[in-house]
Amino acid sequence: MRILLVEDDDVLRDGLVAGLGLDGFEVDAVACIADARAGLVASDHLGVILDIGLPDGSGLDLLAEWRRAGNDTPVLLLTARNLVGDRVDGLDSGADDYLGKPFDLAELSARVRAMLRRSVGRASDAIVLGELEISVAQRKVTLGAEQVTLSRREFAILHALAEHPGHILSRVVLEDRIYGWREEVESNAVEVHIHKLRTKLGRTRIETVRGEGYRIAT
Numbered sequence: 001m002r003i004l005l006v007e008d009d010d011v012l013r014d015g016l017v018a019g020l021g022l023d024g025f026e027v028d029a030v031a032c033i034a035d036a037r038a039g040l041v042a043s044d045h046l047g048v049i050l051d052i053g054l055p056d057g058s059g060l061d062l063l064a065e066w067r068r069a070g071n072d073t074p075v076l077l078l079t080a081r082n083l084v085g086d087r088v089d090g091l092d093s094g095a096d097d098y099l100g101k102p103f104d105l106a107e108l109s110a111r112v113r114a115m116l117r118r119s120v121g122r123a124s125d126a127i128v129l130g131e132l133e134i135s136v137a138q139r140k141v142t143l144g145a146e147q148v149t150l151s152r153r154e155f156a157i158l159h160a161l162a163e164h165p166g167h168i169l170s171r172v173v174l175e176d177r178i179y180g181w182r183e184e185v186e187s188n189a190v191e192v193h194i195h196k197l198r199t200k201l202g203r204t205r206i207e208t209v210r211g212e213g214y215r216i217a218t
Contacts, residue, residue, distance in 0.1 A: 001116060001159070002177055004045040005029040006036040007078065008055050016049070023109040024139045024152065026178065033057045040066070044176040045073060047116050052079040052090070060093050067094035074119045076112060078103070113137055120163055127162045129218065132201065134162055148200050153178040157193050161206065161216040170213035
């Protein structure tokens with residue numbers, strides 16, 4: 001789950017990158033509005049965690065700018081401004097959720113997962129496709145009665161495909177799910193992870209659509 005984190009506090013930003021990473025998120029972190037604009041354009045993020053008080057302007061103004069431009073990427077506002085009026089202003093500006101500082105990392109992770117579920121019209125944490133069940137919160141995969149152990153990037157690819165069963169996802173889209181926007185992309189990484197997933201889940205579980213990409217069998 002690739003998300004963009006916009007937070008100017010170095011210690012908090014580094015801690016969130018580490019903590020959210022352990023919870024299965026791929027986090028691209030920036031410290032200012034200018035870099036946030038560039039980051040959202042450079043890569044396909046599923047969601048944004050956005051601080052309001054940034055060194056080069058207001059996160060609320062940036063959010064309003066994104067919404068006026070038609071960008072509907074889910075946004076969770078993260079800020080020390082936690083009065084009722086502040087929360088109302090943030091939500092009315094187009095935010096999908098709002099969390100005041102200080103906060104618990106487990107709650108932040110849960111709120112982001114819930115926000116991303118809503119963005120694809122899914123209420124439950126679990127994705128069930130026949131005998132295959134994926135728990136996003138626990139990063140747990142079961143096939144029939146057996147639990148399947150996946151690497152972080154294998155899980156990310158499976159999750160991306162399972163969120164859109166029957167839809168074709170290109171290699172570029174899948175690369176966006178497993179690499180940060182500043183990371184060097186290995187040329188055959190997606191193919192390698194798909195091969196490993198087929199070994200663990202069955203050869204017919206993930207289909208190759210020649211010249212277009214991959215889809216999960218429904």
